Each structure stands twice: as C-alpha cells, then as structure tokens.
Amino acid sequence: MNRIVSALLGGALACAISSVGPYAQEYHEAPALAAEVAAGELPPVEERLPDQPEVIAPYRELGTYGGAIRFGLRGSSDHNHILRLVGPQGLVRWDPAFTDVVPNLAESYEVNADATEFTFHLRAGLKWSDGEPFTADDVMFNVNDLLLNADFAPTPPRYMAGGEPLAAEKIDEQTVRFTFKEPAGSFLYDLAMPLGQHPVFYAKHYCSQYHPAYNADVQSLVTQSGAADWQSLFRQQCGDIEIPARWGNPDRPTMDPWIVSSPYTGGATQVTLERNPYFWQVDTDGNQLPYIDRLTADVSQDVESLILAIIGGNIDFGLRHIDSISNRPVLAENQERGNYHMFAANPGGGQYMTIDLNLTHKDPELRALFNQKDFRIALSLGMNRQEIIDTVLLGQSEPWQLGDFPGSPYYNEQLSTQYLEFDPDQANALLDKLGYERGADGIRTLPSGRKISFKIDVIPTNTPDHVDILGLIEAQWRAIGVEMKVNPLERSFFFDRITVANDHDAAVWPNNGSALVNYPTKLVPLHQDSRWAIAWMQWYESRGANGEEPPQEIKDRLALWEKIRATAVPAEREALYAELNQRAADAFEVLGVAKSITTYGIVNNDLVNVPDEMANSWEWPTPAPVLPQTWFYKTH
Amino acid sequence: MLISYVIRRIIWAVPFLFAASLVAFALITLPPGDYVTTLAQTLAESGDQVDQARLAALRARYGLDQPFIIQYFMWIGGVLQGDFGMSFEWNQPVAQLIWERLGLSFILEFSTLIFAWGVALPVGIYSAVRKYSAGDYVVSVIGFLGLALPNFLIALVLMYVAVVHFGVDVTGLFSPQYRDAPWSWDKFVNLLQHLWIPVIILGTSATAGLMRIMRANLLDELNKPYVVTARAKGLSEWKLILKYPVRLALNPFVSTIGWAFPQLISGAVITAYVLSLPTAGPLMLQALLAQDMYLAGAFILLLCCFSIIGMLVSDILLALVDPRIRFR
Numbered sequence: 001m002n003r004i005v006s007a008l009l010g011g012a013l014a015c016a017i018s019s020v021g022p023y024a025q026e027y028h029e030a031p032a033l034a035a036e037v038a039a040g041e042l043p044p045v046e047e048r049l050p051d052q053p054e055v056i057a058p059y060r061e062l063g064t065y066g067g068a069i070r071f072g073l074r075g076s077s078d079h080n081h082i083l084r085l086v087g088p089q090g091l092v093r094w095d096p097a098f099t100d101v102v103p104n105l106a107e108s109y110e111v112n113a114d115a116t117e118f119t120f121h122l123r124a125g126l127k128w129s130d131g132e133p134f135t136a137d138d139v140m141f142n143v144n145d146l147l148l149n150a151d152f153a154p155t156p157p158r159y160m161a162g163g164e165p166l167a168a169e170k171i172d173e174q175t176v177r178f179t180f181k182e183p184a185g186s187f188l189y190d191l192a193m194p195l196g197q198h199p200v201f202y203a204k205h206y207c208s209q210y211h212p213a214y215n216a217d218v219q220s221l222v223t224q225s226g227a228a229d230w231q232s233l234f235r236q237q238c239g240d241i242e243i244p245a246r247w248g249n250p251d252r253p254t255m256d257p258w259i260v261s262s263p264y265t266g267g268a269t270q271v272t273l274e275r276n277p278y279f280w281q282v283d284t285d286g287n288q289l290p291y292i293d294r295l296t297a298d299v300s301q302d303v304e305s306l307i308l309a310i311i312g313g314n315i316d317f318g319l320r321h322i323d324s325i326s327n328r329p330v331l332a333e334n335q336e337r338g339n340y341h342m343f344a345a346n347p348g349g350g351q352y353m354t355i356d357l358n359l360t361h362k363d364p365e366l367r368a369l370f371n372q373k374d375f376r377i378a379l380s381l382g383m384n385r386q387e388i389i390d391t392v393l394l395g396q397s398e399p400w401q402l403g404d405f406p407g408s409p410y411y412n413e414q415l416s417t418q419y420l421e422f423d424p425d426q427a428n429a430l431l432d433k434l435g436y437e438r439g440a441d442g443i444r445t446l447p448s449g450r451k452i453s454f455k456i457d458v459i460p461t462n463t464p465d466h467v468d469i470l471g472l473i474e475a476q477w478r479a480i481g482v483e484m485k486v487n488p489l490e491r492s493f494f495f496d497r498i499t500v501a502n503d504h505d506a507a508v509w510p511n512n513g514s515a516l517v518n519y520p521t522k523l524v525p526l527h528q529d530s531r532w533a534i535a536w537m538q539w540y541e542s543r544g545a546n547g548e549e550p551p552q553e554i555k556d557r558l559a560l561w562e563k564i565r566a567t568a569v570p571a572e573r574e575a576l577y578a579e580l581n582q583r584a585a586d587a588f589e590v591l592g593v594a595k596s597i598t599t600y601g602i603v604n605n606d607l608v609n610v611p612d613e614m615a616n617s618w619e620w621p622t623p624a625p626v627l628p629q630t631w632f633y634k635t636h
Numbered sequence: 637m638l639i640s641y642v643i644r645r646i647i648w649a650v651p652f653l654f655a656a657s658l659v660a661f662a663l664i665t666l667p668p669g670d671y672v673t674t675l676a677q678t679l680a681e682s683g684d685q686v687d688q689a690r691l692a693a694l695r696a697r698y699g700l701d702q703p704f705i706i707q708y709f710m711w712i713g714g715v716l717q718g719d720f721g722m723s724f725e726w727n728q729p730v731a732q733l734i735w736e737r738l739g740l741s742f743i744l745e746f747s748t749l750i751f752a753w754g755v756a757l758p759v760g761i762y763s764a765v766r767k768y769s770a771g772d773y774v775v776s777v778i779g780f781l782g783l784a785l786p787n788f789l790i791a792l793v794l795m796y797v798a799v800v801h802f803g804v805d806v807t808g809l810f811s812p813q814y815r816d817a818p819w820s821w822d823k824f825v826n827l828l829q830h831l832w833i834p835v836i837i838l839g840t841s842a843t844a845g846l847m848r849i850m851r852a853n854l855l856d857e858l859n860k861p862y863v864v865t866a867r868a869k870g871l872s873e874w875k876l877i878l879k880y881p882v883r884l885a886l887n888p889f890v891s892t893i894g895w896a897f898p899q900l901i902s903g904a905v906i907t908a909y910v911l912s913l914p915t916a917g918p919l920m921l922q923a924l925l926a927q928d929m930y931l932a933g934a935f936i937l938l939l940c941c942f943s944i945i946g947m948l949v950s951d952i953l954l955a956l957v958d959p960r961i962r963f964r
Contacts, residue, residue, distance in 0.1 A: 075918065075922055076678070076725065076925065077678040077679060077725070080679065226722070228697075229697075232727065236727040236728070242690075243727065248726070248727065262815075262816045265726055265728055266723055266725070266733040266919065267737055267919065269810070269815050269914045270816060296812070298912070300807065300912040301912055301921075302909060302910055302912070305910065308795055309799075311799060312803060313803075314805060337800075490667070492668045492673060492677065492927075493668050495673050495676075496668035496673075497668075
C-alpha cells in the first residue's frame with residue numbers, strides 16, 4: 001500500500017506493472033475453443049485477445065486446460081459467493097498479498113500530486129464476452145448514465161469527495177480521467193474492492209437497450225417483462241454488483257474469466273459458469289486463461305449438506321459457510337476420504353468478538369455507569385480471556401483489544417493490549433473506589449439502590465461461539481459483582497433494537513479485518529457497526545438532523561476521520577491515523593476479547609496453484625485476487 | 637344438490653381467502669425489519685458488506701417504506717389482476733418461480749400418497765385381520781418407529797450413510813446432467829431413479845399413521861353383527877372383508893386427500909430442505925426467511941386456496957364413497 005501512495009506522491013507517475021510476455025505473438029487456447037475456431041464459429045485467439053493481453057505468472061507452475069471447479073452455493077443470499085470466485089473485474093485489483101493495488105482492465109494509471117485526478121489507460125483491444133469491443137465509451141456510460149444518475153440509484157459515497165461526485169472525461173478511445181473536487185485518498189483501494197466495479201460493470205452495447213436515454217421505447221420492454229419500471233428491468237437484465245440477478249442472465253456481456261450458462265435464479269438447483277472465450281489474460285507461455293473449463297455449484301439449502309458434499313469429495317474449493325471452528329475437526333478428519341487438503345484464511349486484523357457498551361443509552365443511570373472509564377477498565381480486567389480462548393476457541397487466538405496486528409502501519413500497542421490481564425482484585429478495587437457496594441446477593445448496586453445489571457445482545461445463528469463466550473464472561477463478571485445477562489436475539493430483532501431504536505444495553509459482533517480497508521467503526525461512530533454510540537452515529541450520518549450531538553472529543557475524532565479519508569500522502573495519513581488510534585486508546589470505549597482467528601477452507605488435492613494461505617476478507621474478495629483463472633488440475 | 641353445495645362453498649371461500657391473504661401478509665410483515673434489512677444482515681453474516689445507499693433506494697423502489705396497509709393493497713391489487721409481482725430477491729416474476737417448483741412438488745406428493753396408500757392399505761388390513769399375530773406385532777413396531785422418527789432425521793442419517801459408506805449422493809431429484817436439461821424420456825427415468833428415496837423417507841410417517849388408522853377402524857367393524865351374519869351365510873372371508881368392513885374403514889383415507897392439497901406447498905419443508913429437493917417447500921421457507929414478501933405472500937395465498945379446494949374435494953368424495961353422508 002505504501003508503494004501505491006508513494007506512486008501517487010511522485011505525481012503523474014505511470015505505473016506499467018503489467019509487462020508483455022516474451023512470446024506475445026504466439027497464443028494458445030483451450031481445445032474446445034480451438035475446435036470452435038476450426039468450425040468457424042469463433043474468431044482465432046489472436047483476434048479475441050487484446051493487443052497486449054495481461055501476462056500472468058501462475059503461482060507455482062504453468063497449467064493445462066480442462067476440468068471444472070465444483071463449489072457449493074446456498075439457495076438464498078449467496079450470490080456474492082460466485083462473485084468471490086469469478087472476481088470483480090474492475091479497473092484495478094488487489095495483488096495476491098493484499099498489500100498493493102495493481103492494474104486490471106486498465107493497463108496503467110496516473111494520479112496527480114494531490115489525488116484529485118485519476119487517469120486510466122484501458123488495454124487496447126479488450127473485448128466483452130460476446131466479442132464486442134470494450135472502450136472508454138463503456139466507462140462513460142457506466143459513470144454518466146448510471147453511477148451519477150440519481151434516477152437509477154444514489155451515488156455511493158466512495159465516488160464522492162468534498163460532498164461532490166467525481167466527474168468523468170473521455171480523453172480518447174482508451175483513456176478516461178476521473179476528477180474530484182477534493183483529494184480522494186482511498187479511491188484506488190475503493191476501485192479494487194468488489195463495490196468499486198461500478199465504472200466498468202455494464203456493457204454499453206447491450207445494457208443501453210434497457211436505458212431510457214438510449215432506447216426511447218424502453219417502456220414497451222418494461223410492459224412486456226412485467227417489471228415495475230425501467231430501473232427494475234435494467235437490474236433484472238443487467239444485474240448490479242451485489243444482487244442475484246447479476247448471475248441470472250446468460251446473455252449479459254462481462255469481462256469475467258467465466259460467464260454464466262446455468263443462471264442463479266430462484267428455482268435453480270445448479271449453477272454453471274463456462275469459460276469466457278474473450279478473456280484477456282494469458283500465462284507466461286501465451287496460453288489464454290482460464291485453465292479451468294467451468295465452475296459448477298449445486299444449490300443446497302443447508303450448510304450440513306455442504307459439509308457432507310465435502311466429505312464425499314464433491315467440492316473442489318470451499319471456504320464460505322464452512323469455516324467455523326466447530327466444523328474444523330470434521331473437515332480435518334475427512335481430508336483423505338474427500339481427497340482435499342486445507343488452506344489457511346487469515347483475517348489480517350481485528351477481533352473475534354467486541355463488546356460494545358451503549359455509551360448513548362437512553363437510560364441515564366446505565367449511561368452514566370457505562371461512560372465511566374474505570375468501570376470499563378474493571379470489566380476488562382474482570383475478564384479471563386485466556387480461559388475463554390482455551391475453552392471456546394480451542395486455544396486458537398490470543399487476548400486482544402482493538403486494532404491492527406503488529407507489523408501494520410496502523411498498529412498501536414496501547415490500543416491493542418491495554419488492560420488485557422485477568423486481575424479480579426484490581427477490578428474489585430476499581431469498582432469499590434467508584435462506590436458500588438455489593439448487595440446481599442453479591443451484586444453491586446448503583447447509588448439509587450438499583451442492581452448493576454445489563455443485557456448483552458447477540459445473534460446466536462450468526463456466530464454460535466459468541467453465546468458460549470458470553471456465558472463464560474457472565475460468570476467471570478458475577479465474581480466481581482456485575483450482573484450481565486446474555487440476550488440471544490433473532491437477527492432482524494437485533495438490527496431493529498440496536499441500529500434503528502438504540503434500545504440496547506450492549507451488543508457483541510465480530511470485527512475482522514485490517515484498517516487498511518476497514519472503516520474504524522470502533523474508534524469513530526461511523527455506521528451501524530458502531531454499536532457503542534448509535535445516537536452519535538445517527539447524528540453524524542444525518543449531518544446533525546437526527547440522533548444526538550456527541551461530545552467534543554468524538555466530534556474531533558470524526559473530523560480527524562474525514563481528514564484521513566481525504567489524505568493521499570502516506571506519512572500524513574499514518575500520522576493522522578496514529579492520532580486517531582491514540583485518542584481512542586486513551587478513551588477506551590470498546591472492549592475486545594480475542595484476536596480474529598485464522599480459519600480454514602478446503603481445496604481439492606489435485607488443484608494446483610492455490611496458495612496454502614490467503615487473506616480472508618470481503619474487500620479482498622477471497623479467493624479472487626489469487627486468480628482462480630490460473631488454477632488447474634494435475635493428476636498425481 | 638351437489639352443484640348448489642359446491643357453488644355455496646366456493647362463494648364462501650372468497651371472503652375467507654381475502655381475510656386469509658390479509659392475515660398472511662400481516663404475518664409476513666410482522667417480524668421487525670424488512671427484505672432490505674434482512675438482506676443486509678444475511679450478507680454481513682458471510683462477511684460481505686452492502687452498499688447502504690443502494691439499499692435505501694431499493695427500499696423506496698419496493699415500497700417498503702410505505703405503511704402496511706398500502707403495501708397490502710399494492711400487492712393484492714396486482715394479484716386480483718393475475719399479477720403476483722416480482723420477487724425482491726430474484727428480480728423474477730413470482731408466478732414463474734412458483735409454477736416451476738409446483739410441478740415437481742405435485743409429482744413428489746402424488747408418488748408419496750400412492751406409496752403410503754399402497755403400503756398402508758394391505759398392511760393395515762392384514763394386521764387387523766391377523767390381530768396379535770407375530771406379523772401384526774412386527775408391522776406395528778415398524779409403524780410406531782415410522783411415526784416416532786422425524787422424516788428429516790431419517791433423511792440426514794440416510795444421506796450420511798450413503799455418502800460415507802457408499803460414496804453416493806442421495807440429495808436432489810436429478811443427476812447433474814439432467815438438472816437444466818429440457819424434459820425428455822431419459823430425464824423422466826432419471827427422476828424416477830432419484831424419486832424413490834424422498835418418497836420412502838416422506839412416506840414412512842404417513843404410511844405408519846394410515847396403517848394404524850386402518851387397523852383400528854377395521855377392528856371396530858370386524859366384530860359387528862353384519863360381519864358375523866355374512867360369515868354365517870357362507871360368504872368367502874376375503875370377499876367379505878374387502879367388500880364391507882374395509883369400505884367403511886376407508887373414510888379416513890378419503891379425508892386425507894383433502895390434506896394432500898396444501899401439502900403440495902407446505903409438505904415436508906424441512907425434509908426437502910435437508911435433501912435439497914427442488915420442490916415448493918424450501919422456496920417458501922427461503923422466501924419467508926428473506927422476507928421476500930410477494931413470493932412468500934403468493935405461496936401462503938396458494939396454500940389457502942389449496943386447503944379450501946382440498947377440503948371441498950374430500951367432502952365430495954366422502955359423500956360419494958359413503959352414502960350415509962349427505963350434503964346440507
């Protein structure tokens with residue numbers, strides 16, 4: 001990441017990371033495609049590839065063509081699973097190590113010194129999966145007619161800086177420039193994430209038929225299809241980044257390595273994606289990628305049947321849904337039977353569980369109690385984190401408060417490691433000093449005579465381990481005279497009670513990932529994950545219209561965060577972040593329990609080029625950045 | 637008589653359906669949150685993030701920010717014109733999604749019914765006629781087991797044994813190569829090859845129940861004077877039993893036809909879920925969990941319709957089978 005931002009600093013520095021292979025003139029293709037070319041159904045591979053295809057050096061070895069990767073989909077809300085395997089083919093993408101952004105559909109890019117102008121040079125001769133050329137016009141269509149078109153959908157904040165959306169300008173057929181009013185420090189990272197695909201998502205020549213600006217008669221298509229309006233029809237036919245319909249229309253042109261042939265629709269029992277004959281990457285020998293012919297997924301409703309399919313050797317790659325701690329023994333035990341091995345998926349930073357006490361509680365007594373830093377310190381010291389880790393997490397983590405792991409530029413020792421020791425004596429002393437005397441049942445009381453008792457909300461179906469951890473903490477806190485009750489909630493109730501109503505005493509949630517890409521929701525009240533300060537978050541989100549005005553300290557931190565968002569210079573950005581970390585560390589608002597744990601996925605023993613360890617993240621959509629198009633089968 | 641009875645029943649069904657649809661819709665909207673919040677939560681659980689601004693736009697587009705009663709009339713207005721609306725989750729017409737699945741549901745339900753009757757009738761008669769024989773005890777024990785074991789548990793155990801010990805996958809109704817293929821004779825044969833597993837799993841409890849009912853009803857009849865008289869007059873034993881007491885004992889079977897109709901949708905949801913069967917049940921469960929209101933609402937409305945039709949059909953059949961029953 002430092003490298004990128006240094007590149008920005010250099011100003012107008014072209015990054016030509018992708019190089020041209022030594023045998024660029026001689027390309028090879030999959031046998032099935034060669035047969036189609038011979039039959040005259042498809043142009044030859046040289047014409048299908050761009051003028052200079054991106055040359056990828058596979059992770060371990062050059063591959064051979066053929067085979068299918070079988071994975072397991074669930075019947076509902078699992079469309080992003082497909083996205084993670086196919087990969088978001090944006091202007092740029094993450095490198096496999098999750099440290100840097102590299103060019104993708106853009107061959108190179110330039111950024112001006114104050115990070116307000118981003119110029120992208122598209123690869124010449126890129127083609128959509130139906131063979132039509134991909135040009136700057138497609139980018140202009142995506143930006144001007146959809147991204148900035150309020151009729152279609154509101155413009156997401158990552159395409160704005162200083163309250164104004166970006167402006168796009170076509171320099172020539174292969175060049176586009178995005179201009180911001182104020183510095184957009186994290187724009188390149190945003191573009192590398194799945195939600196940053198907007199500028200290149202839709203094929204103009206196909207999708208414009210559903211857009212009123214290009215098809216005056218769009219209404220007749222709307223009526224014919226039964227959709228409510230053109231926006232619904234557009235989404236139905238051309239999808240959107242994160243909806244199932246993205247994988248519902250086999251005719252929609254894409255830039256992906258595989259394209260849908262059996263769509264993911266409401267009644268689907270099986271989803272298939274076939275290779276894209278126009279895919280624009282080759283290996284170092286000039287073989288067009290992907291190596292694998294197709295991706296197939298059985299749609300099963302139940303996670304248990306997914307596990308069973310893995311044991312039976314019917315899944316070639318799996319991580320999503322199956323990587324819970326409780327599944328690990330059964331997956332490890334059956335490696336031989338199912339002919340697979342396990343790979344590590346590393347979260348990079350964050351906590352397995354955070355406890356957010358509601359600092360903006362509607363009940364003034366609890367609010368006053370929670371807002372005492374010494375009370376929070378006592379709770380932290382009263383937690384036996386090692387016991388929790390040894391019993392619930394099978395020893396696979398370590399005590400941790402907040403923040404990135406050591407080695408990250410955003411690491412702050414105090415923020416991560418303060419008050420981690422289990423010291424009930426010290427905790428009792430702090431509570432005694434605050435004047436909370438123990439009652440007859442051993443529970444301390446507030447000055448009003450009310451017992452110190454509160455509930456912690458948790459969603460048991462989401463992370464069952466959290467309920468077990470809270471069970472242990474309940475007993476540990478009881479020993480220091482604090483009564484806590486575990487409050488398992490159905491997820492919609494959880495959401496309503498906390499994010500909408502602010503009725504909670506406290507809540508727990510996992511907080512995985514590194515500050516490289518994550519919003520610091522535990523340091524600043526930014527969005528619904530800031531469950532420690534919902535009323536302040538609402539105030540910030542509504543620009544003061546709703547919620548409750550936060551104290552000056554929080555306002556300072558919010559201002560600091562906005563400054564970080566707009567800063568592209570790495571040293572300045574890190575300095576600002578360090579200040580934010582330090583302020584949050586001193587305030588000590590949110591309690592962490594244990595570090596995020598590394599989970600394990602499974603991969604077929606014969607599938608080559610899959611790393612044994614990779615990041616586990618949504619922003620770096622596991623496993624797309626390690627390029628599944630370079631995986632292949634080798635029989636041993 | 638019969639015609640006016642049927643017409644009367646159908647007219648009465650209209651206000652009932654209206655009330656049922658209102659209650660159904662209210663129940664679907666009752667849980668806190670809506671489709672959009674549920675979607676955000678589901679994705680968050682898998683570690684995905686959602687675009688808040690786009691979600692808010694979706695909510696407005698689907699009218700989820702409107703009061704309940706307006707949403708209801710938006711929906712029922714369309715239904716009355718034959719338009720069940722679009723599924724929120726899939727951006728596909730609800731009608732298309734439902735009919736796709738109902739066909740297979742029908743085949744599965746019908747086969748299960750045939751299986752249950754085909755086994756329960758003869759076995760029930762046998763165990764009644766040969767009361768307290770060794771055979772009666774054996775089928776009774778099997779029957780009780782079938783009643784006591786939940787279907788989905790049998791399914792899970794069978795799936796596990798099949799995968800771990802035989803390396804076979806017993807889920808679904810088709811082999812992978814036929815799943816998306818158009819209908820053909822081969823596909824039909826493939827369906828039959830897969831169908832027997834869920835049919836047996838689903839049929840066990842129904843068979844066991846019917847067997848017990850048959851046995852009990854028949855036992856009541858067997859000792860009645862008309863049976864003794866017929867036997868004294870020298871009627872052959874099997875002809876006697878099948879023609880008179882069995883015919884009377886059949887009434888509960890006919891009543892169950894009525895239940896079979898709503899079972900088309902709601903039957904064996906959990907078993908179908910576990911076995912990943914492409915039938916209507918799992919899709920309805922999914923729609924309810926996702927708060928995909930138009931899809932879930934259509935399912936529940938159909939469920940009510942099927943219940944009404946099913947009850948009507950079994951009332952008519954009962955009257956035909958048993959002349960003692962009269963329409964009023």
